[in-house]
Amino acid sequence: MSSEEMLKKQAKKEKRLLYRIKRERASYLMLAPYFILFFLFTVLPVVLSIGLSFTHFNMLEMPTFIGWDNYVKLFLEDDIFGIALKNTLIFAVITGPVSYFLCLLFAWIINEFHGKLRAFLTLIFYAPSICGNAYLIWTIILSGDRYGYLNGILLKFDIINEAILWMKTEQYVMPVLIIVQLWLSLGTGFLSFIAGLQTVDKTLYEAGAIDGVKNRWQELWYITLPSMKPQLMFGAVMQITQSFAVADISIQLAGNPSVNYAGATVVTHLLDYGSTRFDMGYASAIATVLFLLMVGTNKVVQKILGKVGA
């Protein structure tokens, strides 16, 4: 009797699901072109890579299954991975929130300007992101001899008495990389905030003024930020993917491997194994660990952002 009832319920549920799917066929149709490509060029490769992380694969011979060996080696034997993980977390904790804040601050300030000046300022602040490897200018600034701009200035004012090899001295590597990364940070998030600010309904500001909003700061917190919550979420995800994946600037400025691994990050470590040592199984294991780290961080950040303007 009761099992019969359950079957009936089940059938009804299925019918409802089928009905919903049928009703939404336009949605599936619109999603299809994207999703087919996404499945082919993202889902499949990611699944295959996670699979490879359980193998030994040198890109010449067929991969051989070795179970959890790569992960065991990664956490128990690989000292450099420990350093890389520590540096990456430092990057994530410092540059992540700070550059997120900078993106928002500068987007908001630029939004106060008008017309051509606004477009021009947007270009200036986005310049480090649009000029490809613009950070190479830092190699001139940080040059280790006395002709490097930074050394030159410090020598001139007698702050130091001999030139410092900035990128070859362990203690300076991380602070310098963090500054360069912050300088580079007005990228994707910044432009999406600029666009997001454009969609805030102007009449809300007038209504706010009547309701007692007194200055631009109150306006920002009570009207602007809550109105652009979707963009804030987007910016946060982009910030996570960027600050956990710092690698290029470290390789270009400090080298890979850097002096005593002072500038090693998870991704430079991954590149070391993936493109220099051709150990793709191990590189895939590193990528999988990094992925889990970012997913966890994302969960926490999304929760915090839910409280904005509340």
Add this chain to the structure above:
Amino acid sequence: MKKLGKTFRRLFHRQKQLNRSMAGNTLLFVLMGICGVFMALPLVMIANNALKPLDEIYQYPPKIFVRNPTLENFSDLFVLMNDSWVPFSRYIINTVIITGGGTVGHVLVASLAAYPLAKRNFPGKSIVFSMVVLSMMFSWTVTQIPNYMIISWLHINNNYLALILPAWQYGMGLYLMKQFMEQIPDSLLESARLDGASEFRVFWTIVMPNVKPAWLTLAIFQFQQMWGNTGSMYLRDEALKPLQFALQQITAGGAARAGASAAVTFFIAAIPIIFFLACQSNVLETMTTSGMKE
């Protein structure tokens, strides 16, 4: 003095704005000036290098500003372009196809998929969306080999499609579009549906015009991405390769070509900047008059 204040205010907004103090405006102006100098450094350096004669390029210690500007580097570049392996116009056509196809296609495909994810409620929606967002967190370095295998398996190796099709499915574009579309009030869409518009029509005539700042911004990102692609992993035929590849070959020519490569660097940066300014000035104009939200 009063007039000065007026022109100063005009820099910010056409009319006097609510809740804005003169002191605050001045402070922001000064702050932006100081930070702007640092941020503009690469632009200044690229432009100056392109105008430097050879002896200044190799001057040690290096100077940022040019002293005897010349257009020699550009004429050198044109000479080199003329004796390239395949006619240089071929590279330009390839770039137009790859960059244009990758940018326009991505904006269309990603927006089309973002609409149901933002505004419809269908079974499987949340799974698809979280897959897209999470996929951005997987390092692309290790997915390159599986990607190469899939592209060979589809037989689109050594074909424009090997660069264009993967570009259509980047997760960031879909995520960006979906976030902006979420803000469109449902009532606006509902009234169009009551008038008998199909979902596709609602998407094209109501949703897309209302998220213009979003897709213009996405076009900037995607253009930059496609423009920087040398295609060397998938394209073997010289006649298929994009401009970026040919230009980097010139740069790889060593010390004798330092002048031409400074011109190349300038050119490589200039095109995305022009595209950026064209899109960005439109982003900033669109929304100023409409009050579309509830």
